[in-house]
Amino acid sequence: MNKEKRTTVLIESPYAGDTPEKVQQNIEYAQKAIKDCLERKEAPFASHLLYTQALDDNVPSERELGIKAGLVYSQIVDKIVVYIDRGISDWMIKGILYHTSLWKDMEYRSIKYDINKEKEDIKEMWQNIKEWDFILSDNI
Secondary structure (H helix, E strand, O other): OOOOOOEEEEEEOOOOOOOHHHHHHHHHHHHHHHHHHHHOOEEEEOHHHHHHHOOOOOOHHHHHHHHHHHHHHHOOOOEEEEEOOOOOOHHHHHHHHHHHHOOOEEEEEOOOOOHHHHHHHHHHHHHHHHHHHHHHHHOO
């Protein structure tokens, strides 16, 4: 058995939607988030996918029960990962605030974009703008 240490992560991504189609899209997105974590050699947990198999998300008391149980995991995982491609829901914001109160390491991710690459591209673009500004100001 492989004894490789994996970082445990709690996934934050949208679940609820105003139509069954949007809920299904959010479920599929969360499944992609799980796969992304596994490919990063992490051990992910997505309570909103697990607990909604046993609880009815449309019944407020059952939804609250699932959310409270999911928040317990934020106390024991190494990191919180927030997947942002489908937006950040009100419940995700509440979760993020709770995780922040625990001083948890938090990372924002995208399935569609390499956020770190985007940051590097922006830095490079900004550097080019500064260089052009310098060149133009010397020639004026």
